[in-house]
Amino acid sequence: MAYPDLAMIIDGERVSGGGRRTHLVVNPATGATLAELPLADAADLDRALETAQRGFRRWRDSTPHERAAVLQGAARLMLERQEDLARIATMEQGKPLAEARIEVLMNVGLFNFYAGEVFRLYGRTLVRPAGLRSTVTKEPVGPVAAFAPWNFPLGNPGRKLGAPIAAGCSVILKAAEEAPASALGVLQCLLDAGLPSEVAQAVFGVPDEVSRHLLGSPIIRKLSFTGSTVVGKHLAKLAADDCKRTTMELGGHGPVLVFDDVDVDQVLATMAPAKYRNAGQVCVSPTRFIVQEDVFERFRDGFVERAGKIVVGDGLDAETQMGPMANPRRPDAMERLIGDATRKGATLHTGGERIGNRGFFYKPSVLSEIPLDAEIMNEEPFGPIALINPFADEDAMIAEANRLPYGLAAYAWTSDAKRQRRIARAIESGMIGINTNMIGGADAPFGGVKWSGHGSEDGPEGVEACLVTKAVHEG
Structure with missing residues (x-):
């Protein structure tokens, strides 16, 4: 048309x-x-x-x-x-x-x-x-x-x-x-x-x-x-x-708490596609994956595998799972943020580069073990980048989730009912998805707190x- x-x-x-x-x-x-x-x-x-x-x-x-x-x-x-x-x-x-x-x-x-x-x-x-x-x-x-x-x-x-x-x-x-x-x-x-x-x-x-x-x-x-x-x-x-x-x-910088009592494959099947929806250009995008140490490596490796299989292309093509970024400013921002993170010691597992020489395509990317002083851990990336870090226990994970002045959307995955209620109370966010990435609806309020x-x-x-x-x- x-x-x-x-x-x-x-x-x-x-x-x-x-x-x-x-x-x-x-x-x-x-x-x-x-x-x-x-x-x-x-x-x-x-x-x-x-x-x-x-x-x-x-x-x-x-x-x-x-x-x-x-x-x-x-x-x-x-x-x-x-x-x-x-x-x-x-x-x-x-x-x-x-x-x-x-x-x-x-x-x-x-x-x-x-x-x-x-x-x-x-x-x-x-x-x-x-x-x-x-x-x-x-x-x-x-x-x-x-x-x-x-x-x-x-x-x-x-x-x-x-x-x-x-x-x-x-x-x-x-x-x-x-x-x-x-x-x-x-x-x-x-x-x-x-x-x-x-x-x-x-x-x-x-x-x-x-x-x-x-x-x-x-x-x-x-x-x-x-x-x-x-x-x-x-x-x-x-x-x-x-x-x-x-x-x-x-803006937001969506934390995702993943505890060691979950079905890791189920979490990956839900949250990896959510991360790369609209090339990560979503205010409620799951971005900072705060993963308990016992399941960290399995979760990270599974995320990298799924990111590498995403079909990137023109959004009008039926096979496309992720389209280009919306304007030339966004790939430039990805390169700046990923470059800063890797210089400071983060590990880039996949992605981290543009695709082709037409349009504004960028590879689905995964960083892990990112220092907290990296720009990408403090500035909303608004792009197809997952940040995955290991944490020891619930208190440390909640502290990291609340560390930033943003509070739009947060997510948590755990099978412990009491922990679910603790998380719902402790996380500073306008919207929280527990064991789901569905946090909106016509009948549900959509908004944030803090910055x-x-x-x-x-x-x-x-x-x-x-x-x-x-x-x-x-x-």
């Missing part, structure tokens, strides 16, 4: 041309240019803000039935357009087509869940003496500025659009310039399902320019951001200048994050 023409969507109008600056969208499997993306200027952003203000006035008074109809209709359209959406995502981001199809289904499930949740935005009446009445209500926070990264080009925009729309907010979406057509496809499903054109818009541009312009406006009442901790901290400071509400899903952010997306919590509480007392 052909890659679509690109434009911003402001008040339902496709906006392009006009001498605007452009960004080249590149296929990461080939390095070839797919299209030129128009970037917003100040006038475009002002128009988007004015439109969002009008959209909020209209949508905050919509009924639950109207909101549900739009969300359910968009879910049906995404299901009908699944193959086209998935192929676009693979062309511009690189992930295998099978993973992109799943991403569409994630949005379908989330939108259908939110369609039900709009009927459960409850308040309450407080007990008061006769003649007095006190109520607590939930109201939409207002226009939302939502920033989505490139690693899940369909799922991230779905999260950013679904919750505000369910809550009765308007939203300006700035998705990643590397993967714009996927985000536009999700928004178009909402518009085609009957969402008023002024309620949701998509703009693109120089990130710092767009963020400063939108967050500098009093029209915006909430920031929703998914991305790196460094950028998140910067945006949080901009939002604080106007006391805007924030939901921040930031991994605050607030949640998905689940009832995702809608709650777009609401404010009002107490009314009548005499």
Whole structure:
């Protein structure tokens, strides 16, 4: 299929041309240019803000039935357009087509869940003496500025659009310039399902320019951001200048505790594919494997064997299990981090190099016995690299899991029920998977603690994050 023409969507109008600056969208499997993306200027952003203000006035008074109809209709359209959406995502981001199809289904499930949740935005009446009445209500926070990264080009925009729309907010979406057509496809499903054109818009541009312009406006009442901790901290400071509400899903460095009472092959069969999903470009990717000494060598060797068998190639090829990295910055980062680790004494067992001379392919890699002062043990690699270190006992393993300031996702494998409860309590993380790598779902909150952010997306919590509480007392 052909890659679509690109434009911003402001008040339902496709906006392009006009001498605007452009960004080249590149296929990461080939390095070839797919299209030129128009970037917003100040006038475009002002128009988007004015439109969002009008959209909020209209949508905050919509009924639950109207909101549900739009969300359910968009879910049906995404299901009908699944193959086209998935192929676009693979062309511009690189992930295998099978993973992109799943991403569409994630949005379908989330939108259908939110369609039900709009009927459960409850308040309450407080007990008061006769003649007095006190109520607590939930109201939409207002226009939302939502920033989505490139690693899940369909799922991230779905999260950013679904919750505000369910809550009765308007939203300006700035998705990643590397993967714009996927985000536009999700928004178009909402518009085609009957969402008023002024309620949701998509703009693109120089990130710092767009963020400063939108967050500098009093029209915006909430920031929703998914991305790196460094950028998140910067945006949080901009939002604080106007006391805007924030939901921040930031970086991680996922620890995986593997105890000596497990079936090692079962753990490997689950966690090795999870590590290399989306070429490791996943915020909840299992990364630091903290393995008890008695099973360390067997686990390490099994991981190396599985990494070496992964089929790397163009995501549109049916045989591909891992696609390219999303942009040329990522292979460069892998080489820097692996080089630093090996210079400091880590052992590289497999990978550690690029594949071919087209696109941004990188071999699935495994490092072991990495010194804790290596950059890769402290900086999120966001790539196809597993870090495997031996530890003596439970206390040491928990200490290592909690050593970093990140706390997004963590995993643990043990057959000891009491230990499972201890781990669940001791690990500092917003999400923990015990004997599973499944830590998300439409009905489950998704978010982190510490430097991994605050607030949640998905689940009832995702809608709650777009609401404010009002107490009314009548005499």
